[in-house]
Amino acid sequence: MSRKSRNLMKLIAIIVILVLVFMELNIIAIPALAPYKFWLSVVAFGMVLIASR
Secondary structure (H helix, E strand, O other): OOHHHHHHHHHHHHHHHHHHHHHHOOOOOOOOOHHHHHHHHHHHHHHHHHHOO
């Protein structure tokens, strides 16, 4: 995996976590993602783990 791909995966994971945090703070509301907050955070964490190999 190239360095550019790793950085892109990390960036996407950070954006997902920021969206989840803003949803938790009621700054933004995305009703379709509300039931999946936990699993989205697990996926983002997994992306960071894969990108850090």
